[in-house]
Amino acid sequence: MGRYIARRLLQLIPVFFGATFLIYGLVFLIPGDPVQRLFGERQPDPAQAARIAEEYNLDDPFIVQYLKYIGGIFTGDFGTTFSGRDVADILLERWPVTLQLALTAIVIEIIFGIGLGLIAGIKRGSIADRLILIATLVVVSIPVFVLGIVVQYVFGIKLGWFPATGITDGWPTSYILPATVIAALSLAYVARLTRTSLVENLRSDYVRTAVAKGLPRRRVIGVHAFRNSLIPVVTFIGADFGFLLAGAVVTEGIFNIPGIGNALFTAVQLGEAPTVVGITTFLVVLILLVNLLVDVLYGVLDPRIRYD
């Protein structure tokens, strides 16, 4: 197990270089002069433009720029934005916000997704089951941004139960609406997945054995059927984490949450490579770590799965 985890962690190193190189390259390829982008629709003063280009190594060939950037990272310098702020500061400022949002969303997804799936699975064919199936179908069919705007309008503006935008009211008040919007789609999938998986397992031989030897129903469902049913659900939630963060980008815009989404958007517009690379590389590493966690969780949920 330990060796398995170590090997997986070592794989992060080539991924880090590959990701930074690719992303830096893509930012470099954005059409248009980066200095001109800074000045919008005006022409910068030529001396000023030359000085900015020099300060940010913009005239260097791509590979030199990249090596300077990577060299900086190893000395703890993540680069600076065009307004002179350390990219490290930006990462420390933005990532906690997005992570809070994503984690809140995951908790909502787990509690309500699995909960509803459990109810539907146990009472298969009942009215509750039908209602849950219909409701999840509706949620799956609505695009995230539509849901976001509707939820904001109803609960933020009309009813005023939650702040319509921003994070100034702190966690959890400010985060509940956006996190619910982000979680909604995955929640629907999780509910359906849990239901199907549970229904299948309830029909399996070992459950019948458990019932036959007289175990209470609670224990049959809770320990024998439910735990096994969680394996596909955990796989989904793990793989979904990256999607949650990506969904957060749209939702952050609607709810004015100062997370990575907006930082990434403006940095891409300006061609601010250090910021884009910093944010996305961390995203890549995070997704890899979450996938590792999911793989390890398999072993916990199902003792038959072994690592070597």
Next chain:
Amino acid sequence: MRRRTISIAVAGLGATALLASSCGGGSDPEGVFSVGISEPQFMLPSACNETGCAEVLDALYLGLIVYNPDTNAPELSSLAQSVESLDNITWTIVINEGHTFHDGTPVTSDTFINSWNYAAYGPNVQNNGYFFGPDGIYVKGYDDVSPAPRDDGTVPEPNATEMSGLAKVSDTEFTVTLEKPFSQFKTVLGYTAFFPMPDAAFNSDGSLVDEFEEAPIGNGPYMMDGVWDHNVQIRTVAYPEFAGDQPKNNGVRFKIYQSLDARWADLQSNELDVTDALPPSALNSATQILGDRYINQPSSSFQFLGFPTTDPDYEDVKVRRAISQAINRLEITDTIFSGTRVPSTAFVSPVVSGYREDTCGDSCEYDPEAAKKLWNEADPKPDTITITYNNDGGHKAWVDAACNQIAATLDVPCNGVPKPSFSSLLDDLDATRTNPDVSFGPFRLGWVMDYPSMQNFLSPLYSTTGSSNFYGYSNEQFDTLLSEGNSASDDESAIANYQAAEDILSGDFPVIPLWDANTTGGHSTNVTSVTIDAFDRIDKANVEVIG
């Protein structure tokens, strides 16, 4: 096992929640109102060149010149006793005693001189440095502190750190000597770049103090309350020692928004008190929802179509006039922009003094028959018309509409060509300059003034060396009239020269004026007496908080 996993997740959330709770609450203290802005790029007078920071700096600082809210004419602020010159070259500035920075130090002629030298010094890479150079007031000695780049694009080292044209007379008096006469000097002085910065902003070696931008110390009616909470908010309170008129409220909280849609959502739920911009999606419903709290008034934003002068297809002025007369401006401003833009009839914005209606004449009037006639007479002319625009500014709708009108009137194919950003549009335009076989055709442009003067439209847009003359228009007579206006002894003769220059534009017709954009905004039910000036800046000091 399941229970444990969940409890770990919840514990993690709790920990992050503790971190976040230090941000504080969202409601405003008594007498404080909120203003929506975008995240400022720089919070320094010498570097701020966008509306977000301009709004905040306008609260934190006070310059020598303010603008009359009705006429936009320059007036002395409470800080300035006099700004005078006999020859438009040597200007004597006397400041009133009693004004202090928020750290208690007095505003003196030294603070002005140091701030301006800091802004102009090339190696400081300040965006507003050029205001002291040839495109601005052109202080004597500017070329020594910020030399122009060599032909290979590299920039020489400056051979001085201070402009020789700035000289201290006493603590309250200093002189500014210019390289050449400039009649618009006073008008320009109202711009953000000319605010004074305190000694506390600079280290002994003249560099900027680290983190000064996080909590700027100004000399204006409001001072910082805490530090800049990036992407969230900037809190200010009224500065009790302010020597000018005290604001009618206790402070302003600048709420930072990523999108106009989010601002609009907050305005509707009374979470935001004032905004000077609304999203396009709200324009239809804003009047109905806000009633008399809706603001729709002229701004200086002037929108037009430029033509690359290197393109032979558009060389004939009849081609440009025909296209102009084929566009039904009123229909577009009414239907697409819900009346938040006004068809333009001149080459400058109506908010500046010296503006005259209809300098564009018939050429800006929708007249399909005349357009078709001109088009038939024109030679050479393009086989197809393309209107290039940057796709990141919401221009698609009107470009397509204009193209449809042109195609229907002139019976020539017309389509819009989107480019990902304005800078990529310029790249492609440059590429066609070296390859004259490729026709680029008209492309969309806009201009927002830095200071309210005809000169701030004519010079950057139409002079040969203009900073936004992307189409290469050049007319010697125009340039001469412009520089005569700049050196005129009084405002009247300056304006007369500028107007004569504008008349040349009506003849040459280098660009197609389209419309002047309005400022659209609104305020909540918590505040009254909200006015916005032609720079999209809210008159914060006069806002009254009732809620």
